[in-house]
Amino acid sequence: MLVLDKIGWQLPEGDEILKNITLEVPDGKMTVVTGPNGGGKTSLAKIIAGLAMPTEGRLCLDGEDITSWDMTERARHGISYAFQQPVRFKGLTVRDLLEIAAEEKLGMERICRYLGEVGLCAEEYVDRVVDASLSGGEGKRIEIATVLARKNARIRVFDEPEAGIDLWSFTNLIEVFQRLKQQKGEALLVISHQERILEIADRIVVIAGGKVRTAGDREIILPRLLAEEKASRCPQKQERSCAK
Numbered sequence: 001m002l003v004l005d006k007i008g009w010q011l012p013e014g015d016e017i018l019k020n021i022t023l024e025v026p027d028g029k030m031t032v033v034t035g036p037n038g039g040g041k042t043s044l045a046k047i048i049a050g051l052a053m054p055t056e057g058r059l060c061l062d063g064e065d066i067t068s069w070d071m072t073e074r075a076r077h078g079i080s081y082a083f084q085q086p087v088r089f090k091g092l093t094v095r096d097l098l099e100i101a102a103e104e105k106l107g108m109e110r111i112c113r114y115l116g117e118v119g120l121c122a123e124e125y126v127d128r129v130v131d132a133s134l135s136g137g138e139g140k141r142i143e144i145a146t147v148l149a150r151k152n153a154r155i156r157v158f159d160e161p162e163a164g165i166d167l168w169s170f171t172n173l174i175e176v177f178q179r180l181k182q183q184k185g186e187a188l189l190v191i192s193h194q195e196r197i198l199e200i201a202d203r204i205v206v207i208a209g210g211k212v213r214t215a216g217d218r219e220i221i222l223p224r225l226l227a228e229e230k231a232s233r234c235p236q237k238q239e240r241s242c243a244k
């Protein structure tokens, strides 16, 4: 289990991006982090992956304090992160990235499995260079596939996996998450605004203004969120759309 204990992140210029975040990300469950744009979700993911270092608080993985570990050390210990906006690597192929994640040479069967999970044909993509020639959705799907290929994952973090991927791949991804969340000794953390992803969460955490606004079991949190969303819809807009 990953535990975030009173995490704060303040920029050198003084802006406090995250404030006093205390959170548990349990194994064998899917935790979905949601909340308004600019609330701090990606910042939180970066703190977990070691891409940013907290200025307050600590992170513990299975009771071990990992706060000072850098990104490479965390990756080595199974913390795997799929970026909101995937990074491009000139010269590296899809196969290279998958093999780096899996930490071994991969046969076509496994490459096919990982790429198939995100709706890509392995034969077509395995030798493609992961550069700007890939479309946004292709890049995103390859990024997700590398997290699926990760060897000895302890926690897999997906930042807005739904962004830019088509409906077929999205439906597949929902199935992948449903499978992943049952894996023993592994935690799944997904940042998302998507109702279909929220619907399969075990736990939901709402981050707004850099703080945890609410957290708990999906059965309790999701109906509240949906009711709030409905209540916040602009009445004028509703009238206009009804008047047609």
Ligand SMILES: Nc1ncnc2c1ncn2[C@@H]1O[C@H](COP(=O)(O)OP(=O)(O)OP(=O)(O)O)[C@@H](O)[C@H]1O
Binding pocket: 011, 017, 035, 036, 037, 038, 039, 040, 041, 042, 043, 044
């Ligand atoms: N390195 C940085 N320098 C300055 N501001 C930053 C930095 N990183 C994050 N922020 C600011 O912190 C706030 C939280 O950003 P973050 O990307 O974590 O939000 P988010 O909840 O993931 O948003 P979205 O839903 O739009 O992806 C935003 O106002 C963002 O502009």
